[in-house]
Amino acid sequence: MNTTFRALMGACAFAALATAATSETITVATVNNGDMIRMQGLMEDFYAKHPDIQVEWVTLEENVLRQRVTQDVATKGGQFDVMTIGTYEVPIWGERGWLVSLDDLPAEYDVDDILPAIRGGLTVDGHLYAAPFYGESSMVMYRTDLMEAAGLEMPDAPTWDFIKQAAAAMTDKDNEVYGICLRGKAGWGENMAFLSAMANSYGAKWFDMDWKPQFDSEAWAATLNDYLDLMTNYGPPGASGNGFNENLALFQTGKCGMWIDATVAASFVTNPNDSQVADKVGFALAPDNGLGKRGNWLWAWNLGIPAGTKNEAAAKTFVEWATSKDYTALVASKEGWANVPPGTRTSLYENPEYQKVPFAQMTLESINAADPQNPTVDEVPYVGVQFVAIPEFQGIGTAVGQQFSAALAGQVTAEQALKNAQMLTEREMMKAGYIK
Structure with a gap:
């Protein structure tokens, strides 16, 4: 009996070591806003689905984040595998080849569900270069x-x-x-x-x-x-x-x-x-x-992947999870519909539960009222x-x-x-x- 127990314990320890040895660690730079802080508290869901990926967070004040990620992506510094970036940076960096295209996201991610006003600001020559975590006006x-x-x-x-x-x-x-x-x-x-x-x-x-x-x-x-x-x-x-x-x-x-x-x-x-x-x-x-x-x-905080990252596949897995319909449902189940990341998906504003949220319609009207092509x-x-x-x-x-x-x-x-x-x-x- 003791021999069997020791053998089982040894096998478990070996498996744990093997998992640790094969897991990837990605570094995510993000802004210290409430929705991003909330996401860090929901990482158990991500780890349960992707035990082979570990996430290290670098959480910064808005102005500092912009300085750090701009310097890193421009110099190919490699500090970050996923960057929280705005609607301003995405088209400029995408055009320069500084970001990885997200055109190969799986069908169930449903890119077409992203609000046109938001998706348009993240697209260069028909290629999507970041996924919106939340959108706003x-x-x-x-x-x-x-x-x-x-x-x-x-x-x-x-x-x-x-x-x-x-x-x-x-x-x-x-x-x-x-x-x-x-x-x-x-x-x-x-x-x-x-x-x-x-x-x-x-x-x-x-x-x-x-x-x-x-x-x-x-x-x-x-x-x-x-x-x-x-x-x-x-x-x-x-x-x-x-x-x-x-x-x-x-x-x-x-x-x-x-x-x-x-x-x-x-x-x-x-x-x-x-x-x-x-x-x-x-x-x-x-x-x-x-x-x-x-x-x-009109703005969106988005997750983008810098070109040249050594962990591109793992970074895409994280971006897909954090900006998916499933993540929205996860937040709703834990925090209520009023606290889900807003302003990114048509399906959210068609959801009868979300339509009960007092500010949902005003948010959508504000987003739709902004016209980046004719701002003045x-x-x-x-x-x-x-x-x-x-x-x-x-x-x-x-x-x-x-x-x-x-x-x-x-x-x-x-x-x-x-x-x-x-x-x-x-x-x-x-x-x-x-x-x-």
């Missing part, structure tokens, strides 16, 4: 109780004038309630994501048809001055350091009357486990100025709503964002920030050969 999230107390009613499609009126009415600084919270942290995907989308609704644009920067326009002056007025008079202190996560925390703790930001935030502000105001939140489309464009963006009131030579889809934009957008963040902090005037933005953008566009 932006919208107004607001405190229904404070709106009612102010004697106002939020329209489904508000104007910026109404937003200004409501921000003033809901501000109660003595009780640390601020009428509006907006991004102030510098970065092309932080404050400039919001301000570029806002500028579109004001008739502003980054460049004219000859690629000449337009920060010296009246429309940009109106955009920045209104933003600064809102944030200076009705925003929280220290707003120049606030990005998505900081404003999310402020809203969840009852300190914001309104927050205009990513639609993906809706599940976190209405989750009673996370939000103190979960039962007092309403939603509306991003504001406009009557010019035919709303101040909403006037014709422009670029695509992209809250970014300009050229390689140089990453550096230019962040530099401009620093100027506008400095204006919010009171370090420079709005006029000086716009003048600096015009000068630095002209210099970089001349250096890159767009203008002479």
